[in-house]
Amino acid sequence: MGMPLEMNWMIVTKGKEEKVVDKENYYILTKEGYRLYPLDIAVVEVRKEKQTATIGLAEIKEMKWKDGYTTITYVLKKLNGVN
Structure with missing residues (x-):
């Protein structure tokens, strides 16, 4: 039995x-x-929606998989504007 896995190089928050x-x-x-996100080694874009402008850059510090969900903890390294 396989597990579907998506690789992401961008954080899309949708305000959540x-x-x-x-x-x-x-x-x-x-x-x-x-x-699956890159941990500790790459800075990735942060966007509110996939098709909107980048609001900042972040480094992902922690990633957890549980019960069909992925939880990431990230630190904003650069903010392009005011939230």
């Missing part, structure tokens, strides 16, 4: 990101499905 209270510029995002 949550700020980590005790760490500056850290966010958590949970997405449906199993997704």
